[in-house]
């Protein structure tokens with residue numbers, strides 16, 4: 012359904028590695044909530060009696076909905092069940108440390124009170140309230156860093172924005188005009204009226220020119236010098252890499268980076284998709300990302316009424332329950348690469364290695380590389396029950412009990428002499 016391959020839309024993935032901004036909170040965070048929520052949530056995979064399986068936030072483009080009809084849907088967008096505190100609390104319960112909300116997605120609809128457009132939740136809907144503001148306040152209250160998603164290139168509502176070729180003629184589009192009159196002023200509004208913005212998630216840089224990327228970057232840094240910018244700003248000018256959607260690298264990566272992942276197969280809510288990742292899958296993917304040095308930005312798609320789908324929320328709470336037992340092994344850790352196997356993965360902090368055993372070895376023995384520092388002891392993190400650790404010429408050998416210790420992933424702490 013999409014005309015361009017995502018690789019072409021994502022553009023340059025490199026980043027500026029000489030960051031002078033404060034990055035500590037970002038490297039410590041590891042797990043975060045992404046929220047795709049907008050008018051498209053109302054369509055929920057259906058338009059004009061047709062079903063659109065797959066990513067629902069693209070329904071305007073996929074169903075070639077004209078701007079007039081699309082705007083009409085705003086008249087009945089009334090998310091009476093939206094509760095910013097409850098969503099922020101869900102993020103906290105899930106063990107997440109920051110939250111990124113779609114302030115404006117490709118459909119051009121602002122979920123905040125923008126003065127430079129009428130196509131906003133405050134002016135075009137009966138709800139009239141600024142949900143970005145509500146979430147920002149809720150995050151502040153709950154100690155979460157706050158981030159915004161802003162689609163800087165694609166704006167299907169504007170004839171000068173990029174991407175709407177079913178209603179407008181792309182050859183007549185003046186992209187710089189759109190940038191100057193809508194994108195930059197809206198980004199300024201977000202940077203100046205919503206407290207501290209920890210990070211900004213730009214998307215699909217596509218054909219944007221370098222001087223335009225510089226304009227965006229300068230705008231962000233003028234108002235929020237410490238705001239971290241993702242690589243999808245384009246032209247290698249971001250501070251952290253956002254990998255491809257749902258992509259986990261096979262090896263650790265340099266610099267700051269993030270995997271963004273969907274809970275099912277769409278970012279925005281769809282009535283047609285119940286393919287939820289289980290708590291085990293989410294935890295295994297989190298471990299995979301963190302052991303390679305990245306952050307895991309996990310998406311939820313609230314419904315049009317503002318509520319989070321029950322199953323999605325329940326799975327996230329269970330995920331958080333597991334994480335709460337093993338916090339020390341996750342937050343603020345460094346990656347530790349033990350080869351490309353899927354059976355286990357590790358992180359490290361100080362003189363400790365945290366080993367996540369996802370699949371129990373058939374012979375109850377784990378052969379790890381031989382480490383330079385002497386091992387002092389090994390034990391299961393939750394019960395403190397000792398695990399036998401020995402070294403031979405080639406390996407560090409852990410002898411495990413017969414039974415799995417934790418059904419999702421058993422966490423073993425190995426302590427070393429020195430760091």
Ligand code: FHN
Pocket residue numbers: 017021066068069214215256271278
């Ligand atoms: O086109 C968007 C998509 O709808 C979604 O927002 C994702 C999230 O990373 N970004 C784009 C595709 O990569």
